Amino acid sequence: MSLKKVLFILLIPTIWFGACTPQVESFFYTQEQFASQVPESYDGKKTYRMRKAICRDQANYIPDTNRMAEFPMRYVRVNFHWMNTTDAAFSLENGKPFDEKKAIEYTEGFLHACNYDLIKNRKLWLPHNNDIPVLPINYRLVLSGRPDNPEDDGIYFHYDDELYYYVDRGKNSNQFDRKVFKKYAVQPDTVLNIFVLPHHPDSVASPTYPVNRVGIALGTYVKVSGIYGKKGSFWDYRGLINHEIGHVFSLMHTWKYNDGCDDTVRHPGDCYSPNSRPGCDTLTSNNMMDYGYLQHALSPCQIGKVHKTMSNYTSPKRKLLEPVWCQLKEDSTIVIRDSIDWKCDKDVEGHIIIEPDAQLTLHCRLAMPSGAKIVVKPGAKLILNDCWLHNDCGEEWQGIEIQQVRDKKGEVISRGNTIIENVANGGWVSG
Incomplete structure (x- = not known):
């Protein structure tokens, strides 16, 4: 058989396969293609969906350990x-002069110790013998100086005889x-500014003032x-710092009060450690928002509460986060393979791909990074239920790409007052 005949025979399957492979159209x-109407109430302002009850429910912000890609890490800027x-006059080590280098080491140690506890969430001690799951705490602290000054490490020293001190209680309290x-x-x-102040010496001299x-x-x-x-060492202060930062992001004390979470426990609050008094072996708390010798655990509800605050578009506390959701990260693509409802505000960092026969329903606010797109594959469905899609950083994302193979295509259903902004392709914005 000649070489030409052999090549022709080998080429036939390739031609046949290429001719029969269905082509994907995108x-x-x-607005025009789907005969959608710009909602009458739309005035060009960034409509905020948190007014919807479903978007305010902190339970919807609790991470799902089976879908952690949908709950990206957040970074809190601190100095x-x-x-x-x-x-x-005040030193980190008694009998030695104050050393700024030592304070810098302490500061870096604070960050390491605080993040260690955030990385390693523990099982809650209360209620005793509970079965509350241990979920990841998806935020970290990052030391942040002024971006226009490469020598600024976010650690500052101030020598001021009027403002240097802290008085915790009494008539001269400056809390x-x-x-x-x-x-x-x-x-x-x-940036979250953290001030380290010594107790006032007059307070320390009082026998009734606790130097804690x-x-x-x-x-x-x-x-x-x-x-x-x-x-x-700096390890001894990680609970204190994480506790106060917890307050910044809406967490409350858990003892004696209703902190808004049903998986935290009211308790007497007088058991600093298991040996404080009889009975404390089952009444001591290790919750970050309690006062105990260990403060290194958060409940699922508390974690959801933090992320709800971090996702609140109008909250000044959200501005303390590094806006890592601005730029596209190709390795942060979220793939939807079943029926998923996003009932909370989200800031994703990659594309969203909805696979065939899968469905994604958006109820609240969704921020897409610059250059990202939502891909609705043939047979997939995207439901826009009174939601707001945008880029949070004043840049453009690509939009919603619908794919079709022959007569099977992706479907987008828009309901209610849905707004799509900052898109290069499609969507609607006010002139």
Whole structure:
């Protein structure tokens, strides 16, 4: 057989396969193609969906360990301010002068220790013998200096005889005083400023004043005290710092009060450790928002509450996060393979692909990164239920791509006051 005949025979299956392989057609969802109407109530403003009850339910923000790609990591920007007198009277080590290098090491240690507990959520001790699941705490702390100054490490030192101190209680308490914030805060709109202050020496001299590890969260600021002159290491303060940051992101104390979570327990609050008194072996809490010798656990509801606050588009606390959802990450593509309802606000970092016979229903706000798209494959369905799709960073995303093979195509159903903004292809925006 000649070489030409052999090549022809080998080529026949290739030609046949190429001719019979169905071609995938793609087009973008647009207002005109689907005869959709821009909602009459749309005035060009960014409609906020959190007014919907379903979007305000913190239970919808609890991570699903089977679908963690849908719950991306969040990063809280923090900086630290070490307050002292003009003569640096307070030191981290008794009998030694204050050392800024040592304070920098402590600060870096704080971050390491705090993130260690966030990485390694533990089983809650209360209620005793509970079966509450241990879920990942999907946020971390990052030290953040001014981006326009490469030498700014986010650690600052202030020597001020008027504002250096902290008084936890009594007639001279300055817990709620904000003067130190107004004078020394750095990037307060986008970075959580944490101030480390010594207890006032007059308070320390009083036999009734407890020189303890204490702190307070005031909006997007935190004060902590009890670090100067104490024996121990930075590990001893991770619970205090994480506790106060928990307050910043809407968490409340869990003892004696209703903190808004049904998986946390009211308890006497007088069991600092299992050995504090008889009965404390089953009444001591390790919840981050309790006062105990260990504060290293969060319940599923508490985690959901934090992420609800972080997703709240109108909250100033959201601005403390690194906006990692702005730019597209190809390795963060979310693939939907079954029927999924997103009943919460989301900021994703990659494309969304809805596979054949799968369905994704959006109820709230969805922010897509620049250049990303939602792909609705043949036989897949995307339901836009009174939701808002946009890019949160003033850039464009590609839009909703619908794929079709022969007479089978993806389907997009829009209901209610759905708005699609910042898209390069399709959608609608106000002129």
